[in-house]
Amino acid sequence: MVRVRFQRPDGSEAACDVPAGLSLMEAALNNGVDEIIADCGGALSCATCHVYVDDGWMDRTGAPSEIEEEMLEFAVDRRPNSRLSCQIKLGEGLDGLSVALPQRQQ
Numbered sequence: 001m002v003r004v005r006f007q008r009p010d011g012s013e014a015a016c017d018v019p020a021g022l023s024l025m026e027a028a029l030n031n032g033v034d035e036i037i038a039d040c041g042g043a044l045s046c047a048t049c050h051v052y053v054d055d056g057w058m059d060r061t062g063a064p065s066e067i068e069e070e071m072l073e074f075a076v077d078r079r080p081n082s083r084l085s086c087q088i089k090l091g092e093g094l095d096g097l098s099v100a101l102p103q104r105q106q
């Protein structure tokens with residue numbers, strides 16, 4: 001299992017343990033993290049699964065692909081640590097991953 005933590009804009013946290021192999025977006029949807037909308041279901045065509053990866057995790061999540069970079073242009077309030085959560089696959093190396101949720105997705 002992989003533990004992930006979602007920091008909400010109001011300061012609260014949603015933590016969940018999910019099987020390795022899921023995407024971060026699937027982890028959110030399966031655990032009632034409503035701030036992740038994921039309109040396209042992970043097809044990399046909506047940017048409504050936007051998250052901010054905590055600084056200490058940026059190396060381990062890796063850099064966005066070229067296509068993800070293009071889609072991030074549509075994310076609201078994009079920052080240098082922005083990622084689309086459908087593109088982050090949760091392996092054991094990401095156990096403990098912490099991300100912040102944006103104020104809004106669209």
Ligand code: FES
Pocket residue numbers: 025038039040041042043044045046047048049071084085086087
């Ligand atoms: S769910 Fe649509 S881009 Fe991630």
